[in-house]
Amino acid sequence: MTNPLLHIEDLSVQFGSFTAVENLSLKLELGEILGIVGESGSGKSVTMLALMGLIAYPGKITAKKLEFNGKDLLSISAKERRSLIGKDMSMIFQEPMTSLNPSYTVGFQISEALKVHEGGSRRARYKRCVELLEQVGIPDPTKRLKAFPHQLSGGMCQRIMIAMAIACNPKLLIADEPTTALDVTIQAQIIELLQSLQRDQGMTLIMITHDMGVVAQCADRVNVMYAGQLVEDRAAEKLFSEPNHPYTSALLSALPERSKGKNRLPTIPGIVPGPLDRPVGCLFSPRCFAVQEQCSGNRPPLELDSDGATRCFYPLRAEVIKSTELKSEIEGVDHQHDLEKTEGWA
């Protein structure tokens, strides 16, 4: 395939003077699974909402290129966009319980997506709804179609959301932290469901998550975002074995699985800078364990390397010696920010 399914170049989203997403570029092929990770407030969801055209009025979207399936999303009319979203490109959200309309039955809400995009007779739509519920693993579909969201559990609701999203066989499914609001056993089931659906339908899946474990389990490629910028883009395996950006490395070392034998779970001190306290230099510099003088004065560009891209003046892999030298500094930083530890990424 010559044209990628999704081609984003220099996408920025601004809310007034606050830049929520800055010059983000992304290319995705059909059938790929991309994981987007980063702390809360790093612009992951906003990027995808911008792609879907769901950013409300004060938000401003600019991009050099925003192409999906060969269509330029920047120039098409609102009506044309509406015929794309929910059909070829659909999205599921973080809070399944509140994402479903409490006043309508599950059947109505799934059927509505079908009606708007594909039409067909009421009977055909009903049949398809039953099929979809079976596909997302809901027992007794005919009964469940008549249920209201408040009668279902969170996990059920998310399955319904997934059924709704895949109703028109989308080419791209965006899952925005699909498991954050669910308990752990259900989380695993939902991830497995998404994976198997992706495999069966050959669609592209973008998985936005906090959970590095989820990324490790299913993503082909990972984009790490921080404060609205893409800081590292790499194949999943490579990213986990040899993270190149200090932020990626810090995220990975904060995984409980990776910190066996330590007294404390390593965290990243501080929080993502808000609209008013963005540093002049590298946005991650105030929290970085490997920070150098240059970092606080200039913003590093995103630099391509052999197998991905990193936004750092001192990427870890290129400077193996330096990162070992800096071990002592890590501890120094840790002491200073002892109190803030609980706020870090966990």
Add this chain to the structure above:
Amino acid sequence: MLLYLFKRMAVFIPTFFGITLLTFAMIRLIPGDPIELMAGERGIDPERHAILRAEMGLDDPIVFQYLNYIGDVLQGDLGVSVVTKTPVLDEFLALFPATVELSFFAIIFALSIGLPLGIIAALRRGSMIDYTTMGISLTGYSMPVFWWALILMMVFSVTLGWTPVSGRISFLYYVEPVTGFLLIDTWLEGNWAAFKSALWHLVLPATALGTIPMAVIARMTRSSMLEVLGEDYIRTARAKGLSSWRVVMIHGLRNAMIPLITVIGLQVGVLLAGAILTETMFSWPGIGKWLIESVRRRDYPSLQGGVLLISAVVIIVNLIVDVLYGVFNPRIRKQ
């Protein structure tokens, strides 16, 4: 659903007794003796007075009197008007359709203007349209009904001459009351001139009466809609690729209606209170005007019965609202 209905109805039984107790006590608390009042200025000799007192049960203990009254009420006997000597219930039922007709059009006016205004204001929050509509609604809410009625009459009846000043229908027409609703009666007769006359007579009073509920509904619709439009399921609806119209009207309004229904139900009570003023201003021959006249004539049985019946109407309307609430809110229905 049926169980829900019964539960709601059960709640109204104590309310009904509370109202009978209140109206009963109110009448007893007013100074003066009903027999002397009936006798008027001529006076009455003490012997006859004592006989009448015994006959009317006024010598019985107050609790007995109350129980007797309740017993009569439950049998549909609300007493006889002191002035006209006709049963209170008959008078009420003869005049009630006029008030219902007026209130119905007032609430239609309030809904057909208030709902769209509220929705538009919510969708264009912070714009000129929002400020203008909310300004209009605040003005509407603040205007005294009798003043607003006078202004309407001045402008539309006196200056422009578009509508009749007062009354229910032109005196040229005589309509045999079948249902008591003039619009229906004239329509049944096929008397279109009379129908038109009745409709024109309704315009001003319905506008005057509906203005306050319209203002309340517009403001409540706006705030309810704003809240709903920020919900996650609205984002989901947009993400499905639905048109804005469908997102707002099907997914938004349906949920915004849940708190609104309660407000609209409460407005019916306001409407009946407003009807007393409006009917007096426009000489509208309904319950409101009748109650005012009963006060003026010290017609206690009429007053007592009238207040009780109006309370019953408000209770029934609230029962309907509760049922509608269940219809609009599936979370209530299934519990």
